Amino acid sequence: MTTPVLDIIGVSKRFGDTLANDGISMSLGKGEIVALLGENGAGKTTLMSILFGHYVPDDGQIRIDGEELPPGKPRAAIGAGVGMVHQHFSLASNLTVLENVMTGTEQLWKLWSATQQARRKLVRIAERFGLKVDPDARLGDLSVGEQQRVEILKALYNDARILILDEPTAVLTNIEAERLFATLKDMARQGLSLIFISHKLDEVMATAHRIVVLRGGKVVAERKASESNKAELAELMVGRRVMRPVREPSTPGAVVLEVRDLGVRIGGVERLKDIGFALREGEVLGIIGVSGNGQVPLARVLSGTLARTSGELLLYGEAVGHLSVGDVVDAGIGRVPEDRNGEGVIGEMSIWENAVLERLPAYSHNGLVDRKAGMAFARSIIDAFDVRGGTPASRTRLLSGGNMQKLILGRNLSHRPRILIAAQPARGLDEGAVAAVHTRILEARKAGTAVLLISEDLDEVISLADRIQAIVGGRLSPPLDAGRVDARRLGLMMSGDWSHVAEAAHAP
Amino acid sequence: MSVVFDILASAGLWAAILRIATPLIFGTLGALLCERAGVLNLGIEGIMTFGAMIGWLAVFHGADLWTGVLVAAISGALFGVLHSLLTVTLGLSQHVSGLGVTLFASSFSYYVFRLVVPVAGTPPTVMPFQPIDIPALSSLPFIGPAFFTQTAPTYLAIVVALIMAYIIFRTPVGLAIRMTGENPHAAEAQGVNPMKVRYGAVIVGSALMAVGGAFLTLSAFNSFFPTMVQGRGWICIALVVFASWRPGRALFGALLFAFFDAFQLRLQTVVEGVPYQIFLMTPYILSIFALALMARRARVPQALMQPYRRGER
Numbered sequence: 001m002t003t004p005v006l007d008i009i010g011v012s013k014r015f016g017d018t019l020a021n022d023g024i025s026m027s028l029g030k031g032e033i034v035a036l037l038g039e040n041g042a043g044k045t046t047l048m049s050i051l052f053g054h055y056v057p058d059d060g061q062i063r064i065d066g067e068e069l070p071p072g073k074p075r076a077a078i079g080a081g082v083g084m085v086h087q088h089f090s091l092a093s094n095l096t097v098l099e100n101v102m103t104g105t106e107q108l109w110k111l112w113s114a115t116q117q118a119r120r121k122l123v124r125i126a127e128r129f130g131l132k133v134d135p136d137a138r139l140g141d142l143s144v145g146e147q148q149r150v151e152i153l154k155a156l157y158n159d160a161r162i163l164i165l166d167e168p169t170a171v172l173t174n175i176e177a178e179r180l181f182a183t184l185k186d187m188a189r190q191g192l193s194l195i196f197i198s199h200k201l202d203e204v205m206a207t208a209h210r211i212v213v214l215r216g217g218k219v220v221a222e223r224k225a226s227e228s229n230k231a232e233l234a235e236l237m238v239g240r241r242v243m244r245p246v247r248e249p250s251t252p253g254a255v256v257l258e259v260r261d262l263g264v265r266i267g268g269v270e271r272l273k274d275i276g277f278a279l280r281e282g283e284v285l286g287i288i289g290v291s292g293n294g295q296v297p298l299a300r301v302l303s304g305t306l307a308r309t310s311g312e313l314l315l316y317g318e319a320v321g322h323l324s325v326g327d328v329v330d331a332g333i334g335r336v337p338e339d340r341n342g343e344g345v346i347g348e349m350s351i352w353e354n355a356v357l358e359r360l361p362a363y364s365h366n367g368l369v370d371r372k373a374g375m376a377f378a379r380s381i382i383d384a385f386d387v388r389g390g391t392p393a394s395r396t397r398l399l400s401g402g403n404m405q406k407l408i409l410g411r412n413l414s415h416r417p418r419i420l421i422a423a424q425p426a427r428g429l430d431e432g433a434v435a436a437v438h439t440r441i442l443e444a445r446k447a448g449t450a451v452l453l454i455s456e457d458l459d460e461v462i463s464l465a466d467r468i469q470a471i472v473g474g475r476l477s478p479p480l481d482a483g484r485v486d487a488r489r490l491g492l493m494m495s496g497d498w499s500h501v502a503e504a505a506h507a508p
Numbered sequence: 509m510s511v512v513f514d515i516l517a518s519a520g521l522w523a524a525i526l527r528i529a530t531p532l533i534f535g536t537l538g539a540l541l542c543e544r545a546g547v548l549n550l551g552i553e554g555i556m557t558f559g560a561m562i563g564w565l566a567v568f569h570g571a572d573l574w575t576g577v578l579v580a581a582i583s584g585a586l587f588g589v590l591h592s593l594l595t596v597t598l599g600l601s602q603h604v605s606g607l608g609v610t611l612f613a614s615s616f617s618y619y620v621f622r623l624v625v626p627v628a629g630t631p632p633t634v635m636p637f638q639p640i641d642i643p644a645l646s647s648l649p650f651i652g653p654a655f656f657t658q659t660a661p662t663y664l665a666i667v668v669a670l671i672m673a674y675i676i677f678r679t680p681v682g683l684a685i686r687m688t689g690e691n692p693h694a695a696e697a698q699g700v701n702p703m704k705v706r707y708g709a710v711i712v713g714s715a716l717m718a719v720g721g722a723f724l725t726l727s728a729f730n731s732f733f734p735t736m737v738q739g740r741g742w743i744c745i746a747l748v749v750f751a752s753w754r755p756g757r758a759l760f761g762a763l764l765f766a767f768f769d770a771f772q773l774r775l776q777t778v779v780e781g782v783p784y785q786i787f788l789m790t791p792y793i794l795s796i797f798a799l800a801l802m803a804r805r806a807r808v809p810q811a812l813m814q815p816y817r818r819g820e821r
Contacts, residue, residue, distance in 0.1 A: 075699040090697040092690030094807050095683075103687040105700030106680040113680050154698075 005030050005193050006051075006082075006162050009104040011045055011060030020046040023060070028162065033184060033194045035225075036209035037201075037237055039430040040400050043217040044197045045087075048164050052084045064162070083155025089147055091154075093140030100139055101154045105310060111444070124488040125156050129187055145176035152183075163187065165196040169203060170428050173291040174456055181207045199237065200431045201230045234431055236318060242431050245439045247464060247482075248446070253315070255282030256427040256450045257302075257419050262311030264297045264474075271297040272474045275311065279419065284441065284451040285479070286465030289459065289494055294474040295454050296338065299423040303335045305326035305343075314483040316418075329358050331419075334412030338423035338454070340401070344408045347397030351387075352378035354396050355411050369465035386436065391428055402433025409440050413449075420444055423454040458490055515774045522654035526662050527728060529766035534720030535744035536751065536758040537672050538584075538713040543748055544676060545709035546689040546702075546811040550606025552717045553741030554613025555587045557734070559718025561617040564725035564732045565624060567634045569799055577661065577722050583588070584718025587613055588711035596706045599815030618734040637661060637727040659727045661719075661775070666759065668716070674809040675753035685709055689809035692816040702816050711804070717741070743795070752798050752806040761798075768794050 004027035013021040022145060028034050038044045049055045051062055056072035063069065065078045077084075086458045091100050102118050119135050126132060131149045139147060148168065155163055165184075169177040184194055184207060198204050204211055205225055213221040213236045221236045235241055254303055255278045262275035272294050279285050289295060300306035301313075304325040313320050315331055326334070337343040344352075345354045352371075355378040356363040363374050378392035385406045389399050399407065405425065422441060426434045441464060445451055455461050462485055470477040470493035477498045480489065489500060515521055535552055542549040549555075563580035567573055587609055594605035625632060637659035640646075646656040684705055687695040692702035720740075725732045743765060748821040752759035768791035776787045 076695060078699060084697070090691065090694035092687055092694055092810065094690050094810060099683055099686070100694070103683050103695060104700045108681050108684060110680050110698075112678055113683065121764070436661075444677060 003030070004028060005065055006195075007063040007066075008047070008051065009063065011044075011047065011050055011057045011062070013050060013055060013057050015046075019217050021050070021057070024214070024217070024219055025060075026212050026219060026222070027091060028193050028195060030193055031188050031191050032210065032448065033188045033196070033208050035204040035211045036195055036197045036214060037199065037204050037211050037233060038197075038214035038434060039199055039237055040402065042214040042237075044214055045166055046217075047214070048084065048166060048197060051077070051164065052082060063443065078158050078160075081159060081161035083152075083160025083163045084152045085148065085155060085163065085165040085168060087168075087170055089151045091139050091147060091150060094138065096136050096138055097133055097142075097150050097153075098135040100150055101135075101157045105158065122153065122157060129156065129190070130183055132219075134286045143176075143181070144171050145173070148172065148180070149174075161192060163192055163194045165194065165197075167197050169198070171199065175290060200207060201233050201237075201431075204233065205230060209380055213237055216477055238431050242435050244435050245442050247284070247442060247466070249364040250282050250446065250466075252283035252466065253448065254419060255280050257452070258312075258314040258317075259313070262301065262313070263309050264306065265309045270474060272301070272308075275474075275476045277469055277476060277479070279452055281418070281450050282445055282448045283447050283466040284453050284464050286461035286468040286470050286477070287452065287454045287491060288461050288468060289456060289471035291456055293424065293471045295471060296457075297472065297474075299335075299421055302328075302333070302421050303337065316506060325358070332415075332417050334415070334417030334420040334449075336405070336408055336412065336420070336422040336425050338427070339433070340404055340408060345396045345404055347395065349396060350393050351382070351390050351396050351399070352392040352408060354407065355381055355392075358411070359415075377414070381407060381414060384414070385410035385440070387429070402429045402436070405429060405433065405437055406440075409480060413440060413444055416447065417444075417449055420449050421449045421454075422451060424456065425453070426455070426457065433491050434460075436466060458487060462487075462490075463478075468493075470494050470496075470498075477501055509521075511775075511778050513748045515771060515778070518774070519650050519653035521770050521774060523657055524770040525763060525766045526658050527766075528769050530658075530662045530665045531720040531723045531728070531740055532744055532762035532765060533669060533749065533759055534723065535741060536747040536762055537665075537669055537755060538716030538720065538749065539744050539778050540748045540753055540755060540758055541672065541676075541685070541713035541716070543812055544689045544753055545685050545706045546692060546809055546814065547591070547706055547710050548602040548606060548813050549588075549591055549609075549710060549713060549717075550603060550741075550745065551591050551609030551613060551714065552606075552744055553737055553739070554610035554617075555584050555714050555717040556724075556737045556741050557719030558587065558613040558617045559584050559721030560725045560736060561621050561721075561732050561734075563718075563722030564634060565621070567726060568632065573637055573726055577719055577724055580716040580718040580722035581738070584715040584721075585711045587718070588714030589707075591714065592707045592710045595815065596703055596710070602813045602815075611741055614734070621732060621734065631731040631733065633730040634726070636725075636730045639669060641752050649651055661723050661727050665720075665723075669755050669759040674757060686809075688816075689811055692811055692814075696818070706816070717744075719778075720744075734759070746795065746799055749793075749806055750802045752802065753809060764798065765791060765795055 001196050006028040006060045008024060008026050011021050011024045021023045023049055028326040036044045042178050053076060054071055061068050070076050085305040098119055101122055105412060106113060117311040122135050131153055133146055133149050139150060168180060169486055172180060179476060181203060188194055208225050211225055212219055215237060257279040260276050262272060264272040277285060279467045297306055301308050304327060307322045341347060375392045381387060387403045387406045389403050441451055453464055466482050467479040469479045477493050478501045480501050492500060535556055537676040539552055541550055559580035562583045563576040566579040567576040587610045590611050591605060594600045595602045639657045640660055642656045646652045684695065684700045687700065688702045695702045721737060724736055747758055747761040750761045772787040773791045
């Protein structure tokens with residue numbers, strides 16, 4: 001490591017009763033990639049917000065090239081060469097890429113914008129770092145991965161030498177994430193210094209030179225990536241040994257949900273074609289695949305929020321027509337939606353209201369909502385599923401992602417569903433929460449629930465699923481038994497090569 | 509059919525369109541500027557009324573006409589400060605604040621007017637703006653009387669529309685305004701102060717609204733009635749949506765509405781046996797249709813009506 005370009009010295013920040021940052025010191029060298037590793041709530045984002053001037057620290061200072069940065073001034077941070085790539089992009093979807101990048105870069109009262117000059121600079125930077133994007137595209141028309149590229153370009157356009165990325169892969173597909181990390185490494189080789197915030201061990205190990213572990217607002221460890229391993233980092237991050245649960249062998253029962261030749265068309269586009277699978281009691285069927293290959297319509301059809309265009313659906317051996325959401329709930333199908341903030345809960349409503357919403361008739365009395373019973377039910381979920389950070393009456397928005405997911409799982413599993421449709425159940429959760437969610441899913445399996453697990457996290461599917469099918473371009477591969485699974489096979493399946501999946505297995 | 513043709517062929521119709529459109533152009537541009545920065549300004553109806561009153565009052569007391577317009581603009585700017593204080597600094601509901609401003613400004617106009625001008629049989633008048641004679645153009649047959657017999661504020665309205673289009677789409681401050689209306693957090697992250705931008709847009713926008721009001725008393729008519737704005741402010745709010753938040757289209761929308769209005773006025777006098785109220789309704793009904801057609805494709809500023817608070821997401 002050469003001389004540090006960035007020094008964080010003894011930074012502390014208190015919010016009410018919680019000490020979000022407690023005397024944190026770290027440094028960053030030129031051309032270095034440092035990962036800031038920690039669970040949700042460890043203080044990573046607070047620290048980076050202080051660095052970028054969004055918050056004023058209670059104590060401590062930030063030095064860039066040895067010079068102290070005035071606290072609480074984003075403009076000063078930008079001027080000193082700090083660029084921030086927020087987890088929730090700071091972009092305007094109705095403006096073009098170029099407009100998003102240019103905002104605030106010119107003197108406000110100039111009589112005209114030097115658009116052509118700006119476009120040339122943008123294109124030059126984009127080419128240098130391989131961040132291809134059309135300057136005149138409307139931002140809202142771009143994919144999430146492309147939008148992130150714009151967010152990075154915006155920082156580089158401001159001549160950032162130090163780039164901070166807040167959980168950059170949280171919103172990306174696996175392929176987009178790999179591409180991003182290749183770009184980041186290239187940037188470091190070209191002399192930029194990077195900090196990225198993450199709680200994902202794989203990407204931290206694969207990308208960072210050095211890893212700073214944060215827990216409870218303090219730096220608990222600092223390791224060179226080459227001298228550490230995932231197990232050690234996991235333990236440092238969580239503060240105790242975290243074991244992801246292991247699937248025990250079981251004998252599945254009768255087929256409870258069967259789908260034959262299912263097709264879905266949305267706006268003339270075929271989203272699902274010839275989908276076929278059979279789901280049995282007491283098993284987990286994993287559906288793997290890169291995001292955007294039809295997972296969303298599949299989960300929605302089975303959850304009753306989207307009508308199929310063709311094909312048959314057999315529930316407990318009987319053919320059924322279009323299912324409404326009410327039918328689905330009444331049939332004992334539990335649902336864990338992929339977009340937990342959008343479809344899983346209503347953030348502004350209380351925890352107990354979210355707990356009873358899909359079973360309102362059961363919690364009503366003479367046309368009035370039985371608040372007492374609802375509160376009691378919410379309390380039982382909170383206790384049984386270890387939902388932390390809220391009471392039955394507090395707003396659901398205030399829960400962390402992991403606790404929100406526990407609430408959703410609890411709401412479903414408390415009613416002992418016969419079928420559970422879980423879409424990306426562990427996405428964006430930290431290590432402790434992932435283990436909790438997996439444990440619950442395996443418990444449900446043991447209790448005889450048939451689980452359809454839709455996920456793009458291979459580790460997750462391998463550890464939970466009894467059988468695995470891949471979804472590619474709206475089609476579903478034949479199933480592969482867990483015993484025959486390895487990463488290479490799954491990779492082939494996800495790329496659409498199903499030749500090695502035994503045809504014999506494809507007999508629902 | 510020949511009736512329709514006769515109306516279309518009369519220079520008076522086209523002159524009336526521009527005259528009717530002028531206050532709408534000012535008002536729509538003002539509302540558009542506020543909304544581009546993310547603030548809905550329903551104070552418009554009251555601000556136009558107050559601008560009409562105070563501009564007229566200034567001239568009645570001896571100020572020249574342009575000073576009257578300036579006084580109206582300043583009064584509008586002050587109401588803009590009030591609306592900004594409520595919606596930007598305090599982050600209150602923009603609907604409620606705007607309606608409050610309208611109720612306050614309307615009643616206050618009437619109060620001030622009655623203080624100065626006690627109830628009289630015929631309202632007092634001032635000498636309004638006179639049509640400008642443009643050499644060569646004004647004396648052209650048909651074209652002259654149709655398009656070049658307007659008063660100065662009408663030409664000003666058209667110029668302001670063009671200037672606003674340029675500012676919004678071609679200058680750094682325009683980009684800052686648009687970014688603030690779309691995502692104030694992003695604006696802040698790029699070093700733009702969304703609070704200041706919103707204050708500026710609302711103040712200038714409100715001033716334009718008041719100038720639109722002043723046109724009514726200083727050009728279209730020559731005296732003030734408390735009810736004279738007659739919902740023009742609300743029409744402007746709808747025209748902003750119709751225009752998809754673009755100044756050029758706002759100009760077009762105001763002219764289109766004025767065309768409906770001028771046309772029905774003339775139709776009233778030639779068609780017999782139909783209650784005139786039916787004709788009065790037509791511009792509004794046609795506007796609803798036009799709005800329904802256009803608004804489906806409109807791109808609403810994403811942060812419209814969302815208060816901005818620093819450090820919150």
